[in-house]
Amino acid sequence: MPSIQRLIHILVCLLTLTLALSAGAGELTRADIAKRFGPPLHVGEQPPDLPAWPISTELEPDGPPVAWVFESIDLAPIPGFEGTPFDLLITLDRDGRFMNVEVLRQHEPVFLSGLGEGPLLNFVKQYEGKSLKKNITVSTAYGDLPGNDDMRVVLDGVTKATASVRILNQTVLTAGLAVARAKLGFAPVVNTGPPATPKPDLFERKSFDQLVKEGAIGHLRLTEAQVEKLFEGTDVAGWDDYAKAHPDAVNLDLYVAYLNVPTIGRAVLGDSGYATMRKSLNTEQHVWWVGTHGRSKLVDEHFVRGTTPGNLTLLQGGAPLELRDFDLDPQQPAGAPPIDTALVLRAPPLSGLDPAGKQDFVFSIKRTRGQFRPEVVYREATLTYLPPERYFDRPPPPPPDWLLAWMDRKVELITIGVALGILTLVLARPRWMSLSARRLAIFRNAFLVFTLAYLGWFAQGQLSIVQLTGAVKTLWQGNSLASFLYDPVSLLIMAFTLVTFFVWGRGTFCGWLCPFGALQDLSTQLGRKLGIKARRLPPTLARVLDRGRYVILAALVAAAALEPTWAERGVEVEPFKTAITVGFDRAWPFVLYAVALLVASVFYYKFFCRFLCPLGAFMTLGGKLRLLKWLPRRAACGQPCQTCRHRCQYDAIEPAGAIRYDDCFQCLDCVGIYHDEQRCAPLLLMRKNPAAASRIGMTDKITS
Incomplete structure (x- = not known):
């Protein structure tokens, strides 16, 4: 019997692991996405920094993507009711509006064997046309949620599936905001580093008033006159007789306290209340105490415990986080001013919130006019809460992605740096190395082999006209060149080449650091050993070809700015991708072209470099910055x-x-x-x- 129980336990664990693995990543391919979008729309490749597909249109061939499509599980794997995240296919247009939300996979029991998927599919249809710039919330049959206005959108919930649709809503918003921040210019999350964690052993006995004064408890007070000012310009302005008669009376005293900090939690809930809260707290959950005093109340007599207070929203970095009642019964905090209503609220696990970062608690104030079909207007007041940093531990921020790329290539960078240092010494003091023809030949050939094999084929440090046209295209579209930071080897060669422009001119790169140039040089030497004699082009033809390089360069730069598709084709005049980047593992026309150029260089020394290379033309222009006549x-x-x-x-x-x-x-x-x-x-x-x-x-x- 124990063996059977153990076997069942193992099978359950394996099944759970299988479900977790299957839910951990998106399942659609680019071809699957393309089936959902017909002409004139086109599905592009995912960028390296975001698991989302750009959607472009043939009507705007050079314009930015008109939409982005992504699977929520890649960006917001928030566990559902039974622990498995929703997998939703979300389409977001370039203005931040939802075009569609499609349910790919879900494991919510209420929608599998209870209500069926019909209510769920009807629920997600509501996202169509809704903007991420608004606070999208889900209504409930119990709370008093404000209706749609300029800042808020309320979706109709699903009875008996409140928890599931709220998790789904959080999934949609989290994933959508991740794409909107990365690609649509939405405000990024406040960069405070990795989320802080409360110091569990730090406790100081402090009064309620002391915590308010140091900002550990947030406080917002609004008088009737201040609230009246919020409603200026609306149909309910001046309609509140009590506010006009008592302008200095308190309409709202709002207090907020982050309870995970022992000093704050024990002061607000008391030692026993804090202990009870901690016993019921799930890992990575954040909890707040919110209390109000005055005519504007946090909840009314119709509020149902365990649900969301309809007139309070938490925002961090522009992202809304739903707060639900913890179903505790907080007492009046010791030493606190009068509190009419108070709740202990918690955010869902894995919400990504930074408890030591700025938190905006938005309180919605309601005013009505008339009795029969009354007109209702909402206005919002914001309490910005920032608990003191000293109550938290914050792990050191991870290095930026570009710096990680540099760290990953540390060995290559050091090796190339040493080689550049040696080359600098030789060029700065060339007499000893060049005095012996044999010594110079050995050093030069060894360095050319290093440039070809290590810098080119291994480290992929071949500079190319593609980098120049890419920079032109990027700048022309008003974007930054930050992507260059992700290619540290090329950036190191670029920086070194730029410095050499001022000292030695264009020849440092073209003669020593170009892998394809090194391949040509070594091919020519092989030809000489085979008895092939060098030839020279007629001077007139050589001058025409030399000037032709600048025509090619100008055409590619202009195309990069004005007609990028032409530039993408035109850069194939370079054989660098074929010979160096992919090591001749390419379609035969490209390989034939690269080999033909190498054969030409056997007869006419550095044929491509001297007569066709647009990058060489650019290097020549850069070499005009040279300050020394050093030869x-x-x-x-x-x-x-x-x-x-x-x-x-x-x-x-x-x-x-x-x-x-x-x-x-x-x-x-x-x-x-x-x-x-x-x-x-x-x-x-x-x-x-x-x-x-x-x-x-x-x-x-x-x-x-």
Whole structure:
């Protein structure tokens, strides 16, 4: 018998685990969503930061999404009555209005074997057209909820299913607000860090009055004159004879106290009342005491215990949180002023509330005019409650997502940082490295292999024209470039390249840090070992192609701003995605194009870099920020010596000997020749015949 009981227990646990796992994530795919939206609507890809699908329209091809569709279980897995969250498919338009709420999956007993799903389906239809900018609440058969007005929308509830539909409403609002804040510009939740927790061992014996003075108990007092002012401009203004006769009388004394803090809870409920509350409290539930005095009361004689007080709403960060009566019977707090009505209210578990953050308790004040079919008007007064921080423990805030991305790639960033430091030293003091042609070749080839294999294929640090066009498109649409923070390797290379613009010009990136450029360079060297001789394009054709890079660059930038679809296609002029990002694992036309460019570079050195690359054109423009002429030259360079010019594979040296920095890739060959007495003609002549070298000015140094 015990074995059978144990087996049943195991089966129940497995079933519970299965239900929990099946309820933990959305179940629909993009194809499933697309079946619900026909032309001209189109379902886009989910962004990496939000489990929601954007819906665009062919009528506005370049406009923002007209709606967002998402499953509530991905954003608000609030346990239902029996512990399993609702899974709802919610469609929210770009103004924050609900277009549709569809029930995908639910496990509420009352809707499975009791009332059936009919009342539930009718309930969710009410969300259509309702705005998240209003306070959406659910009516009840018991409480006195204010009707619809400028700030409040009241949905018809479902008798015998009050708890279930309130959980559903909280699910809809929480999930909807998450999307609205992320994509529709709604005010974000107050950034106080992770939710605070009350310090369980901190207790100080304080009076009610002391707690009010320090803000541990919130207080709002409204006189009849102040309430009358709230109703100015309405049909009931001036209709209250008592208010006109007693303008200084108290209409509302509203007190709010967060009871989870021992110092506050024990002062308000007393030691025994606080202990009773704690015994009945579920994990992660927040509890408040709310008391009122005056003509405006918290509840009336028709209020039913265990339900929601109809004229009180709690907001945090703009998100409404429903409060339900805890069904306790609080007594008059010791030392407190007179209290007419008081309730202990609790929020649902997993509400996401920060008890140490700002809480807005909105009290609805009712005024009527007439007796037969009276006109009813509501106005709202807000008590902003912020308990003292010292009563709470707050865990350190987690680092932002972009910083997590940097932390995850710490090893790559350190490795690349060390490599950039070495490269900086070599470029800053190039003489020793370049003096020996063999030493320079070993270092350069080793660095090119590192750039290709580690920086490119492994770390995915290939800069691309796509980043430039993406930045243009983002800025053109009025958005920020914060997304760049999520690609730390590329951002590090960008920052380093920007600095080198001012020091060495464009060649630092193009000659040392471009993975595809490194692949071309290594392919050319392989071709030389196979006996393929280098060729040079005719100067006129080379100049035309060189200028063509700028035409491609200008066209892509303009398209990014004005016609993004064209830009998305045009950037394929770059083979970087094919050769580096996906390692040639792509459709054959793209692979054929990339291979063709590599073959061309075997015959015409760095063919793509020098004659087609739009990113190289941008780098050339950036290189014009260079402040130094750092490559040393002599008066005899070019007049008459032509050694460096003939050996420069980039054609970056003028016949007169000057360096064209716009075309220089900083291979350092000319620096090595300049210092090498075995390769530099002026140095050779000076060593053999110093007098002759001096007469023709071969010992004078100049900088170009």
